[in-house]
Amino acid sequence: MAATKEKGTAVPSAGSPPSELAPEELLAAYRIMVLSRAVDDRCLTLQRQGRIGFYVPGSGQEAAQVGAARALHTEDWVFPAYRELAVALSRGVPLERLLDQFIGNSGDLLKGRQMPNHYGYREFRFVVASSPIGTQITQAVGAAMAAQRRKDPVVTITFFGDGATSSNDFHAGMNFAGVYRVPTIFFCENNQWAISLPREKQTHSATLAEKAHAYGFPGVVVDGTDIQAVFRAVSAARQRAADGEGPTLIEAQVYRFGPHSTSDDPHRYRSDAEVAHWKETDPLKRVRELLMKAGLLDEARDSALVEEARTQVSVALAAAEKAAPVAPGTLFEDVFAALTPRLEAERAEFEQLVHEGVIKL
């Protein structure tokens, strides 16, 4: 798979962004990728066992996600879709909090109010996942416009799929970003499928990146299984945005190895041969090879690292499954600063019914 570069590359005007991840950073990135893969493997099983309700795997897309995340600054805001676990982990979101959210227990900062897998963490500037396709795109542009007006040195990045390039929000967001030279990075993970719809039926454009040209800013295609290529592209786009030169659209070409989510069966719409073809460029395999060449990894160390990640998931899961459920009274929190008398009465009645066992949790 070639990493073709489209017309209009994202070249910064001032300063020089880092061109690649140093070997130690690459090792840190690989750890996150391995952990993300371990979470995927475990969570697909957990959903089948009825221990979590829903899950969206990101296997195959780890290099694109971690490469992009590592090019960001702490103050930047991330507006993800729903498949960006490796981005969340890269931002520093603790694995324990993620598992709490999947289960919806008392450790879930969202108090069980979102669908499983729809997490967000203000502390890490990782906005709650968007399930309606594309809505995060206009939100990222709006947040970047606000930062621009307040002269906050913040860049926003939004992650979305190939299918989202057909949404209204994609085009509205791209147009606003172009007109106002907004500091946003549009990061499209083209994983070749929008559930069962293949990329070639999504649009007749030769690439998704070239859609940026119509809005007056650069669009680049990168091989999303090459972590260094992704890191370079996002670093350059970030620099451009920070220099006031406006947005960039990056199309990272990847493949989703697993199902779209725990709700579909990919065998009904794609062939095993296609999956096998893309697995030859498994991003984990590619980074592993780079690390071995750099002398930072060998077979034994790699197996230990994978085992460590699996154990980390098991430990976090055991704690999350042991944690108490969300307290029922929290249902009434966070809408009004002080409850209205009617809601206060309803809360008292609700808690009484829970206490009497009429409402079982």
Ligand SMILES: Cc1ncc(C[n+]2csc(CCOP(=O)(O)OP(=O)(O)O)c2C)c(N)n1
């Ligand atoms: C507005 C809207 N329409 C339809 C759906 C149903 N839906 C959920 S995911 C999805 C496909 C999205 O594909 P893509 O943007 O390529 O992202 P991917 O899931 O491949 O990462 C669709 C159509 C939705 N969630 N929201």
Ligand SMILES: [Mg+2]
């Ligand atoms: Mg897709």
